[in-house]
Amino acid sequence: MGENLSVRRFRPANASRVRTLHEAAMRDIGAYIEDVPDDDLENVTETFLERDGEFLVGEVDGRIVAMGGFQLLKGDHYITNFLPELPETTVVLTRMRVDPAHQRQGYGQRIYEALEKRARNRGYTTIVLDTMASQAAARGLYETNGFEKVGRERLEVFDDDFEMYVYRKSL
Template structure:
């Protein structure tokens, strides 16, 4: 059993969430300062996720935030999804010093459970080819690749799963 405590985001988590996001992306070479403005939702988690019918979870270990993830209604964002029964898994991050310890699995498992409670029937998510650990995690949870897209920041792999 893990010592990770998974809980709902609180306003005091804002700086730690941003720090974790940036460190995790830098670790896999996916952080680009030019596109950091696209991550503004992490500076307004309450309105972007919690007040918009989704959830945002953090994982704490010995008082430090080491994992996080969110579910957001697909219709609440521009994600090429118009299905009100679909949600998007977003902002899955695990601190580079704490990877491969099951923390990403714990967050994803809890996100899926919360998505069901919120009434969603399908989850979609995306990642990049360079994030091999994330690809392995998603596929081990039964997500299937549905398409690949070119974006200004590079190739993106889109996955989905029926709940």
């Protein structure tokens, strides 16, 4: 599965498509919030690539249909509330998205595998992430890849109430 997906590093020319893909994927699960800026996706190069992180896109027939990235964990990230003793070599996996029309083809798995490989090659030792409880497919992907659920938090954002799960994996 996922054989026809070409995975490569984000380029600035991909910015618009990445934002569109994010919106489509989040709308598909009922989690898109209108008029809330996604600063990291507005500045992928600065947020991810220039700060010891990574951001990958997956293409089928020249069209970006999958994406994901990781960032070096900062001490003020809310995940440290659940895992205060994380090593300095910890990254946060984020923005894993697959276009709704291309899901269930192994594309999320391919993006994840490429990100994990790059994290290992750079000497990172731990990956953490959060995902909504309602995202069963995402949770399945992470659990299949050896992530352990280590925390749970109920959040209210812009009058929406939802449950987040926190995961951790040692590399």
